[in-house]
Amino acid sequence: MSARLGVRHRYWTMFAAAVALLVPGCAPEPAESDEDDAAHERGHIAGMAAHHICSGVFVVGRDYERSVDEVVAQDIRRFDIFDWQDDFEYAVNFETRTASVSGDGFRARFAEYNGDQGCTILPAGLEDVTYEPRVVERRSPDPEVTAWPTGDVGAYHDPPPPEIDMDALEAALDWTMAQSEHNSRALVVIYAGKILGERYAPGFTRNTPQISWSQGKSVASALVGAAIQAGHLDAGLDDPAPVPEWHGEGDPRREIRLRDVLNMSSGLDFLNLGLGNEDSWTHDNQHFRIYFEGIDVFEHAIDQPMDRAPGEIFRYRNSDPLTANRIVRQAVEARGEDWLTYPQRILFDRIGARNYVLETDAWGNFIITGYDYGSAWDWARFGLLHLWDGVWPTPDGGSDRILPEGWVDFVSTPAPGAEERQYGGLFWLNRGGSLPRAPEDAFWAAGFMGQYTVIIPSYDLVIVRLGPSPGDISAYLSDIIGEVTAAIDR
CATH class of the missing domain: 3.40.710.10 (DD-peptidase/beta-lactamase superfamily)
Structure with a gap:
């Protein structure tokens, strides 16, 4: 699939975005939808892929030219562990500095480049990051x-x-x-x-x-x-x-x-299910959620119970x-x-x-x-x-x-x-x-x-x-x- 430059599409809830912007530290979980579990998992796969495309182009690519297709081919698709799906489509918008991955049955996932803060996966409910990039x-x-x-x-x-x-x-x-x-x-x-x-x-x-x-x-x-x-x-x-x-x-x-x-x-108690198994892309994979869901990673880390001394x-x-x-x-x-x-x-x-x-x-x-x-x-x-x-x-x-x-x-x-x-x-x-x-x-x-x-x-x-x-x-x-x-x- 060739990379296509195009208009950036995003899905967000205006109310959630307003709350997150007005209340410092407010970090809503990704918005739930009528998607089934399989669709959620495909969306999680797409979220990590969108991040890798964005960073491969805008972070790694700061010092040399590297095509979008090469990033997808060399950094994602060649590795089974990233579970790239045959129906996935991807796009990079160089004007808005965003990457997207879409497919059947789930909401497209986006990652946005913010200069020296690199690329960020945008969660459902937010149009943009909630802080001022530096x-x-x-x-x-x-x-x-x-x-x-x-x-x-x-x-x-x-x-x-x-x-x-x-x-x-x-x-x-x-x-x-x-x-x-x-x-x-x-x-x-x-x-x-x-x-x-x-x-x-x-x-x-x-x-x-x-x-x-x-x-x-x-x-x-x-x-x-x-x-x-x-x-x-x-x-x-x-x-x-x-x-x-x-x-x-x-x-x-x-x-x-x-x-x-x-x-x-x-x-x-912070379950690490790794990648490469049937539960890798689920909410239960506490360890890896930070890489594909677009959540507040600090609050996610500390808001856990103990199960060992x-x-x-x-x-x-x-x-x-x-x-x-x-x-x-x-x-x-x-x-x-x-x-x-x-x-x-x-x-x-x-x-x-x-x-x-x-x-x-x-x-x-x-x-x-x-x-x-x-x-x-x-x-x-x-x-x-x-x-x-x-x-x-x-x-x-x-x-x-x-x-x-x-x-x-x-x-x-x-x-x-x-x-x-x-x-x-x-x-x-x-x-x-x-x-x-x-x-x-x-x-x-x-x-x-x-x-x-x-x-x-x-x-x-x-x-x-x-x-x-x-x-x-x-x-x-x-x-x-x-x-x-x-x-x-x-």
């Missing part, structure tokens, strides 16, 4: 005249360190990109603070923002740490999580600590990192500061990351658990920040502590409830040996379909790999790490 100014110094790592000058080893077998390293990079079934679009290896090698698929560069999926959970962790270090969030890891709705008399959620939230061990068990649930991000938002806005520009100011500018786009729901909440975009060099810098214990070297020769002392130790230590020692503070860990060819101290930000930023302190190494890969690619990641570390004589 321009996010990038205030890092000019990278062309600023030394690495904040700038780009001197980013590469020249010559390579003598302990590096460059032939073996080049072979490892070539092998990684040659595994065509994995669709690698970016690969960067940073050793001893500088780049040893990199590879990019055609049409992608070191500065192309790519969907990073749940790597954003690790950004959520870093934002909590940066806010604490800056004095903007007055909370410690063992303090009760500052979520006012949880602190009513007799509410068991008042026992949830900030540590539990960051360990993804809050105990909230805090800290008892690690369970991969979007509720916890979304709650962490909501905690920071409330603290920032209580200071009278702008939330939408805060991550750039408090974190990204300070490490020279210029291409991050954190997308929002219609109420200005970052869907930081999956709808986040970053470039290969953005993620390289993020990895270096954690390799260097949260301290960043400044262009004037000084240093800037961005994360609290001991924060990196916390995020790279297994959560008490992670029986396989595989998860820490919104980072994955190799303490249990899940990646056989990786050192035990490796920890990484990981996103759906194989988005990785791996930090290996024992090798002074950061590896970034981006691109949509089908299925379980942990063995692929293990082999990438194994091939790269084999080229370093330690």
Whole structure:
């Protein structure tokens, strides 16, 4: 189906839109209709597809031309997990900067591009987002005249360190990109603070923002740490999580600590049904609803009961990192500061990351658990920040502590409830040996379909790999790490 440019059509209820615009924080659930369950599920599939088309064109496409048809073919239809339907039709309106997906029996779904806030799925009942989009100014110094790592000058080893077998390293990079079934679009290896090698698929560069999926959970962790270090969030890891709705008399959620939230061990009942099964696109899939329904993701996250004691068990649930991000938002806005520009100011500018786009729901909440975009060099810098214990070297020769002392130790230590020692503070860990060819101290930000930023302190190494890969690619990641570390004589 070819992309068709056309008039944007929307379906909304004027009363619901007026309420949402006049009452801050009012977040109606998607309007119910006479559609049956199957139609609702098809609409949910279409909602995620509309988002991917919008972001593929307007977010990823900021730095290079890429046709709408290619986005649909390469990012959606080729993957069975997205359940593209044969009768779906899609359109992009470049004037209104919207994408739509329609089909038989359900209301068309729309996603709207809002500049530095990326693309937002519009829920039934709203014609537009309820907040005023912001321009996010990038205030890092000019990278062309600023030394690495904040700038780009001197980013590469020249010559390579003598302990590096460059032939073996080049072979490892070539092998990684040659595994065509994995669709690698970016690969960067940073050793001893500088780049040893990199590879990019055609049409992608070191500065192309790519969907990073749940790597954003690790950004959520870093934002909590940066806010604490800056004095903007007055909370410690063992303090009760500052979520006012949880602190009513007799509410068991008042026992949830900030540590539990960051360990993804809050105990909230937040069902994760994954994708690829018959219930994936239903309302019951609490974990994935945020990606296809157009709901207020922060309110959805906190408005859940508990079914396990805090800290008892690690369970991969979007509720916890979304709650962490909501905690920071409330603290920032209580200071009278702008939330939408805060991550750039408090974190990204300070490490020279210029291409991050954190997308929002219609109420200005970052869907930081999956709808986040970053470039290969953005993620390289993020990895270096954690390799260097949260301290960043400044262009004037000084240093800037961005994360609290001991924060990196916390995020790279297994959560008490992670029986396989595989998860820490919104980072994955190799303490249990899940990646056989990786050192035990490796920890990484990981996103759906194989988005990785791996930090290996024992090798002074950061590896970034981006691109949509089908299925379980942990063995692929293990082999990438194994091939790269084999080229370093330690």
